[in-house]
Amino acid sequence: MSLPETESPREFEVVRDPLWNTIRLDATALRIIDTPEFQRLRQIRQLGLAYLVYPGATHTRFDHALGVYHLARMALGVLGERGELRGVDPVDCRLVPYAALLHDIGHYPFSHALEExxxxxxxxxxxxxxxRFLAADGIRAALQELSPDAPARIAELIRGRSSSPLQGLISGSLDLDKLEYLRRDARFCGVPYGEVDVDRLLNAITLLPDPRTGRVEIGIHEKGLSALESLLFSKYQMFRNVYWHHAVRSATALYKRLVHDALLGGVVTAEELVGQSDERLMTILELRAEGRTDAASRRVAERWIPAVRRRRLPKRAMEVPADDLRGLPGDGWIADPALRDRLEARLAAELGLEEGCVLIDYPEKPRMLGLNLLLLRRAGPVQRLADDAGRAGLHLPRVSDDLYLSARAFRVFTTERREISPDRLFALLALSEADAADRLADAEPLL
Structure with a gap:
């Protein structure tokens, strides 16, 4: 997007977008977008390796960031027209669109997978x-023209730690990020599940005082409840059919194992993962792992990189709904990486597979499935949705928890086709963490 030096500075530019038609970018946004740090987002796919399952899912964090910026300006326009911004710090109002634009600036390659x-x-x-990225020269200079402390204030908004009443637009139960990614992800995956009534939701958002603390924050008017219910079910459908689709989770598990072994073998350091693009990281791993003799690096070069490049995804050996694990101690301790690694190694040995060829996948509950906004009824006091008891509608926080359990699954993947009886593995998951550790040290077969 950079202009030749002979051209005058731009006041604004209009970008065509398949979701929002036109996105108007002001001069500050254009300066931010032209930085190398922001341009990197063009090379980070929004859904990581989901394109191996949904070929159209090659859209990027760059596209998404522009969309969230656009929605932030729309939301501020709605609040401003109603006079609700009079009591809000004007600097916060100016910074929110750029916090929206920059909310994904720190993303790892292939999006969320590495955070797991x-x-x-x-x-x-x-x-x-x-x-760290907000401190880069170009971004920092653009932001400090708005306010000397703008980089720090935007960082707090992105982290969800700001005291601004507008915090919920950037990070919260109904932040603009969710409204954007659901529609964009559904469009590019070619699925009919991500439709969200954005106009209705934006016109229903309002600033409300928390009845317990008095703090003003983003809430929703009762007239937007139907659209909010639709948003919740859209999220559920997208998690069930796209984000937690068994093949997408298989590809994610494969990529996590690739990076895990690369870190274990010293092919790359954790610090070197920061600031890379998708393809650049793959190339670095490919070049550095070649010729190394340690077992982890050899797995990277000979097994994991070819598997990603050729779409050789691990197969399901076992899958059970998360609800089947409810109440079992293993529902908690399976998140312990050390214990999970021991279980994977034990299963690989009993199934006649090489080290690393069993991958356990049990995705954690994402914050994006939480839903506990302040609600303004047409009559009655302001309440949290959790306290509203579903009066004249669904109890959305409870429904959210139920849908989460329905979408989530415990899976064991193997690089070669195998089958595992859930009953045998559940006997281990029924043990306490200490007893499970002892059982894994026992010579008696698990399966």
Whole structure:
């Protein structure tokens, strides 16, 4: 988007977009977009390796960021027309669109997958990394023209730690990120599940005081409840059919194992993962792993990279609904990376597979399935949705939890086709963490 030096600075530019038709970018947004840090987002796919399952899912974080910026300007316009911004710091009002534009600036390659590796391997999530990118010369200079402390204030908005009443537009139960990605992801995956009544929701958002603390925050008017219910079911359908689709989770597990072994073998450091694009990281791993003799690096070069390049996805050996694990101790301790690694190694040995060829997948509940907004009824006090008891409608937080359990599954993938009886593995998952650790040290077969 850079202009020749002979041209005058741009006041605005209009970009055509398949979702929102036209997105008007002001001069500050254009300066941010022209930085190398922001241009990197063109090379990070919004849905990671989902394109191996949904070929159209090659849209990027760049496209999505422009869309969220567009929605932020629309939301501020609605609130401003109703006079609801009079009590809000004018600097916050100016910064919110740029926080929306920059909310994904810290993303790892292939989007969220690397954050699932855990803090022992990858120490920060993309929201925590955002501050580092906001300090880059070009972005910092553009933001500081708005306010000297703009980079710090935007970092707080992105992390969900701002005291601004507008925080909920950037990070919250009804943030603009969700409204944008659901529609964009559905469009490019070619599925009919992500339709959201954005106009209705934007016109229903309002600033409300929390009845317990008095703090003003983003809430919703009762007239938007039907659209909010539709949003919740759209999220459920997208998680069930796209984000947590068995083949998408298989591809994600494969990529996580690739990076896990690359870190284990010293092919790459955790710090070197920051700031890479999708293809650049794959190329770095490919070149560095070649010729190394340690077992982890050899798996990277000989097994995992070819599997990604040729779409050789691990197969399902077992799959059960998350609800079947409810109440079992293993529902909690399976998230312990050390214990999970031991279980994977034990299963590989008993199934006659090489080390690393069993991959357990049990996605954690994402914040994006949470839903506990302040609600303004046509009559009655302001309440949290959780306290509203579903009066004249669904109890949305409870429904959200039920839908989450319905969409989530516990899976075991193997690189060669195998079958695992759930009953045998459930005997282990029924044990406490300490007893499970002892059982894994026992020579008696699990299967």
């Amino acid at each position: 590796l855990g803090e022992e391997l990858v120490s920060a999530d993309h929201e925590e990394l955002a501050g």
